Amino acid sequence: MATTTASAAAFVPRLRFPLSESIPRSYYLGHHHAGLREITNRLSSIGLVLECRDYRVPLTSWNPHLDRAIAGRNRIIVYTHRDLGTDSPNSVERDLRRYHAGHNAANSAVAGHRVVFWRKDDPSSTKSLLRHIADAARAVDSLTGVRALVVGMPNVGKSTLLNRLRTHGMAKKASVARTGAQPGVTRKLSSPVRILEGGSFARDAASSSDAGGSLGEGVFVLDTPGVFVPYVDDAEDMVKLALAGSVKDDRIQMEILADYLLYRMNRLDPALYARYSPPTNEVNDFLAGVARRTGKLKAGGVPNVEAAADFAVKQWRTGQLGRFILDDVNDDAIRLKEIAREGGGPTSLSQARKREKEMRRERAMNKQKAV
Template sequence: MASFVPRAAFPALDSLPRSYFLGHHRAGLNKMKTLLSQIDLVIECRDYRVPLTSRNPLFEEELAGKKRLILYTKQDLGSAGRPEDLRAEQTIQDVQKPTDVMFSNHKDKRSTRNILNFARDHAVTKDTIVGSRVMVVGMPNVGKSSLLNALRSVGVQKGKVASTGAQPGVTRKIGTTVKIIDGGPSGEDVYLLDTPGVFVPYVPNAESMLKLALCGSVKDTIIAPTTMADYLLFHMNKQDPRIYQEYMSPTNEVWDLLEAVANKTGRLQKGGSPDVEASALWLIQRWRSGHLGRFLLDDVHGDLENLKDEHERAIGTSANQAWKQEKNIRRQRSRNISVDRE
């Protein structure tokens, strides 16, 4: 362990796809705008593990003018309650002032009650006969539907109403409102509207795309699982190489780790050779479920200004421009493959 030196930086991957702005993303965003006049509160979900990268400035541009709560979901997957975790949370809160910020773990009823209390307090300021309307928005797969189910379960003791999944795109259109708070004779009912995840038109930074892919905001078929596993290894080594010590000693070589995982877990192809792609996907899922370290991929102190600038540039990139740039990347990748074969 003493002689091991982790990589100081992850290699640049200029050919990495950096667009996942699909048709239902644009349709969903347009629909949100048409419903905005009926909405009293917007809850914007961001992934706790990538608190900067999972910010979508399209929401601030398109949904401006509404009371907003920024909710960092999946706190239990990115925080171990360490002092550095608490400092990062304080920085996140300070940066977002005066916007309200909360941190959420949908499996924790106390966390869910805090969100319900916020929505209830806000509803008190409204005086309507139809109840208060809340819209939940966010990037793909940040936990919006899980939030809705948790709020409904704790708020009105009703069962699951929204479908959830490990891959993005489960919610593809805006559904009907669902009651999450029964105000009773003297209170205000609160209804929540789930929406499809909306990706940014274009991600200027390749490493940001890797972070979003690793957290599941894009389908696992968009970026090679072995590349995502390599990026995960890079971060595990920055945190503590002992995270994966049951498979092998510290290494910077992802292929060595994947072969070790394959042999340890029995993910072998015919003939006994390691199935590195299956092992990469398994390793990624282990991290996503909190079993290979709980840490942030964003440096909330060092990345803040750079990510802010990049996100603002992303707003100005239209869907057509994003598609053109994506086609150029694919064309260049095909050329590189042809050259390698010659």
């Protein structure tokens, strides 16, 4: 025991994560482009937008292209998976709230936005969001009710959010949107689903104020396909999104995702994986420990590192291997994201592919120069 404690005390985690050139920089599929076009076409009849961002990657899941498409609209930004980020400092939520408050103050000429940090399994969190929705809908004051869109990156939790809103906002309990562990379950806009009625139930249960207009016939929400960014400049951002589940698991090797998870756990607290392995920077040692502990062995007792990597990643996604965020949230990081939003970037699949080819060519030229 003393030896283990000493080795843990002497352990020095990696300062940087080695990024493979094989990591793709795009996951912008045809239905993403079609979904963004359909969202844009529907905006004229939409009174409210619920924009979902993943709290585990609060900056990386911020889609500048989607942000520009819905700019100026009455919006509620919902940070999903807040319950999966409880190991990270509360200063993360505080800094994000401060940023959004400053953004609203600096852009008073256009529609501001509310911000909600949503916990899936906390009914009070869902009811708080419903109060914000009801208040925003009453400000529209439409006799026919309000149509809202729920938008965001793939697999950020949009359909789950819609189901919870329906369950807590309506007297009749029912799930209305398909959900799944992989992105791409929703591929086109859904039919409008009522989450709040226009009568006294909505006012009593969901309104934070008696002031304002009427909900009319209620609030109706349309689920939309997740929309990925056409091109990801930073390969580490692509790994973060894949680890969080916004990219299908066959696009980046699970061993790479498990290695990045190990890197992040070491930066926070190596004790997070103590049941599988002593502190280590070697992903194969970590995965061998996972394989032995969970019985994921090949013939002759050889650790099945592929199965172990898949297991470790899914454990983290469900909060069973730490509940922490992957982004470093600070003023500089937020400002860089703002610059990306203002500066644009590839806006189509063909432009994204062209950008990726240029990057590969540049890396090859740099290698030749080094030789």
